[in-house]
Amino acid sequence: MNNPHLKDCVLHFGEMASRWGFNRSVGQVLAVIVFSEVPLSADDISESLGISRGNVSMAAKELQSWRLIRVVREPGDRKDYYGPNGSLWDLAQQVLSERRKREVDPTLSVLRSQLMQVDGQTPDYATERMQEIHDLLELFTGWLDDVQRLKPEQLKALLKLGAGVGKVLELKGKIFK
Template identity: 35%
Template structure:
């Protein structure tokens, strides 16, 4: 059975739709479809599930489930949960959305942004010492590094903002600019 044929009939229609949709979205975000589907199933599950239960419910090979669970554990999006009288591992997803998004953002920063900043720093340093690199390329490299470092700094600051305050800021959206000085004001 392929990953696309996840219909087992054992899930309520809304849950199955969410699992399938989350799997598709995962692919768009660069995450393996099986990983995303397992995450979706665990997120909606009312109890921790074993790898065999996951494989049976989703129609995914047990080996694929094991690999996907390791990836989700690496992202810290799921955890092993002890179950009394059971020797098999059971898994549960993080269900606090703020925590889940924070962990995903931290993982993506570590895997994508940090290496990008390191590479940009090397490129800027090499360009500064190379007369063959034109002024336009040097300026653009510095601008990209500065922008990326600024966004990284903003990310770090937002981690320290209390959730309630951050939630209010997000809900304000573009209206936040009315609290900033107008053009020409100090």
């Protein structure tokens, strides 16, 4: 961690971490791994961030549960080395789908079960609202699922299209129906 710009970035990732769904150490550990050209051992990380060995172990576990890092082992060396689990593109997709899983799916499942239980009865206002939220979340997550299954090339094309999506939608509307 010689480069001062790198250091600033790692600290920034640490600060942002809580907004991204993990704690400061996890954010810093992720940064240091992503910015490193070679895989790092837990001791490397512990030393360069000035956090305890145990903390690194927990952060690595968390990052593995997000599928953001992977363990690399070198022959003739007993240490674990950590590296990013794929390209930046892969990591971004992983973050998106993991956050969907943690932030939306539980709510969708609670709403579904509440709505099941009142099915048939005439719904009060709150129930109608639950249905509305449920439908919106389902529409959204369904779309995300679909889009994430696109080939990377198509996904990139979609992103580059930007506002052009509107035009293409019109186009589609004119051709069919």
